Amino acid sequence: MGTACGAGFMLGVKTMQQSNQVILDIRNIKKYYPVMEGVFKKVTGHVKAVDDVSFQVHRGETLGIVGESGCGKTTLGKCIVRLHKPTDGKILYTLDGQERDLLTLDKEESFRTRRSIQIVFQDPYAALNPMKNILSIFDEPLRIHGFGDKAQRKEIIAEMLRRVNLQPDYMYRFPHEFSGGQRQRICIAKALSLQPELLVCDEPVSALDVSIQAQILNLMKELQTAMGLTYVFIAHDLSVVQYMSDRIAVMYLGKVVELGRSDDVYNHCLHPYTEALLSAVPIPIPNARKNRILLTGDVPSPVNPPAGCPFHPRCPKCMDICKREAPQLKSPIAGGDHFAACHLANPISKPCDE
């Protein structure tokens, strides 16, 4: 891959329409952590943080991943960026027209693909090295990926800061001189300075005030259009996820329980958990919500997942089969694009498509 110099960077505004091209194909990803007990550190079980997750992300879209604590969405996000090494499965990523498994790349190819998939973290206070100024934080990744000489890189940094509505001379400042919202902009600018194609956003606005949150979300939408980005947007706030996403994946205890277009999931949700989740979200309109579904019991921990369907102990519509057999993620309509892992939505007797 040749060097992308400063001038080329500034001219390279790609407008990408949402396409059906698959950029990321997650297949059967598992991330298990062994539970060791006893003096001899015997493995007695596994924490199944991510348990057999598969889905595709299309170029230019925003896929939202939503779920409560312990559902594995953050672990999944970090697996995609290869901060965690999955226990099993494939991550197929299309780079330069070629599809390859990110987990089996050699060192050099692995290094090159790092440029293309970037991540924005939840806590803007922890994501920037307090000892370095903004210039040096941005400069190193640009330098090792060959983005031209010092002057050209400085120009790139200035341009990125402008893009996130910050003054270029802020690059000489240190992280502690910025507010939370400004720091998150800097983190976004840093991630995008490498010109990635896919950006994983791990709860990027959860730590911010409401008014700042709106600024950042709008900024992210603008940048997506301007730079032709694909987002994997991970959050626990369903309202935010719904605002940002084209498609939504709902996770529970390490599995995807529902996957579909944003409107479909909201208007015609298939899984009882999604229904409960939607009904639990408080709406800032008085008297808007009449009936709320209240789940009994706690959000379970992934250490001891129940047999059969992971949601069955709390499900108001639990059937006998749910306690025995774990449902597969399928579409009730042949060839449909709205999937649910639920025996109610996909009765066993009815033949369905993947």
Added chain:
Amino acid sequence: MQQDIVLQVENLKTQFKVGRKLVRAVNGVSFQLRKGTTLGIVGESGCGKSVTAHSIMQLLPKNGFIAEGTVRYTGPDGQERVLSGYKRSSKQMRAVRGKDIAMIFQDPMSSLDPVYSIGSQIAENLRQHEKISEKEARTRIIKMLSDLDIPIPEKRYDEYPYQFSGGMKQRVMIAMAMICNPNILIADEPTTALDVTIQAQILALMKRLQEEYGTSIILITHNMGIVAESCDDVAVMYMGHIVEYGSIDQIFSSPMHPYTQGLLKAVPVLGIGKDNKLGSIRGSTPDASEVFAGCEFEPRCDHCCEKCRTAPPPDRELPDGHRVRCWLYAGGEDDAAK
């Protein structure tokens, strides 16, 4: 004081000495809490909502103090007590705290002592205020735990905080607060650290307790959705002032202050769809130690005029009780376009 007002706060000003600076966290806040209702105090970080609650309970840290204003509490016996006049750890204040007015905090993880069983912690609060035997306390507490939907309460009484999940710990906190049947419950961001389905459970629980026991609640939060669903009245705070105050219908249907309007537009509503744009308020909250000659919101406001910069805006109350602190509504002299 009106018959059904349990708490009246007038012109409360709370300040902190930080090094050589004086931080004016609360700058003249006034509101009332009516019996059996829920008042929501909503605002972003640094607005002073938590400090207001701590001021009422006299739980401020060493470097904090009430500089001005009064906090008046009326018990069921009709007797009025001026809480702001009591010393922090005086007998009178300690009699009120926990018994008449109870508080639950944001983080249930750190609010419980890890080395004592939850039952004994609740019992400690109960027996502080009522002269009853250990056995009787236990019976009452187990009944309360069962009321709060904690399964197998007899067993859980003796368990330690680490054995409880976040949602369960928050229920324990509520049990601790409600055990003496207080008149007022102050909940400081009670569900912020909880998952959304658990949050729904806790909010429903608090509503049920209010109906059963007639407790008046002050709910502090930054989440407008929670306010709309759980509260009867709302006070919107910014930089230590209540910028708007009214019933939830008034605030949500016809917000008057530009900050309230901006806040409501900035919240993503479920079902809003991807193609609508969120409104945002430009700029960011100033530092709490900054002093303003005029309105604190002026640097971020799109409707301001010269007066906003130079003079603090007056409080204007409409006949229906809707109150706003803004030059736009200061009767007659608005030169700014609405």
Added chain:
Amino acid sequence: MRQKTHRSSLARRNLQKLFSNRLAILGGVIVLALVLLSIFAPLLTPYDPAFIDPTQRLQPPSAEHLLGTDNAGRDLWARILYGGRLSITIGLVSSLSAAALGVIAGCISGYFGGKVDAVLLYISEIFSTFPQTILILIIVGFAGRSTLNMVLIFSITGWMGTHRIVRSRIISLREEAFVESCVACGIGSSSIMFRHLLPNTVGPVVVSITLSTAGYVLSESGLSFIGLGVPPEVPTWGNIINAAKSLDIMQNHPALWLAPGVAIALFVLGVNFLGDGLRDVFDTTQ
């Protein structure tokens, strides 16, 4: 909002904090004074500290000899000044090299964890249990007494403390988002360790260096006192006290042990004040 470019740095903020601490400034001034006195020794005394003059034995302080002479006729003031050079240098170089070893070991230990960490911890424990004095006796027995040997021994036996400090700091920082950010960009392990994590451990390490400098000056004095340090003709503060070891000298010529004692005490005190100030500076920011 702010219009002008404002170049600020954590270093400048820390310096400002340091200068507001009076004890730290006092400590710094004392240390600086002693260092300058040692450096400019030739300008401050016409005497050669090694020049033996039997006719001038045990002279009391006078206009000719500011602090008098020792029992070999050498000018005491000159010996104190030149002795300071060696004492301070030994203290500084030992603590710097011990810190360097400890930092590298700590970084590797903390960042990689697992077996590497276990091995390094094991080595560190072995070194900790080994008594320093015995090691010195052995090495002096084989290689003789010299400044280099002493510095070497101090370094080898002194890295463990810094190792532990750096290791625990790195372990706590290792999971931070800014480190994950580096990994996500493809930055290599050694770069992350030494360019990103290491600067964040500077605080406690600097404090450790200042405090151990004082410690090593004392150690050198102690070792020289029992005859295991540098050769006795070479002036160090410890050696000077060593030479004043007889009852007669202690009673009748107090300058001979007071002067080096005061010098050591002042230096150690100054360094401790400075170290405390530095610790306060780094503690609250990190």
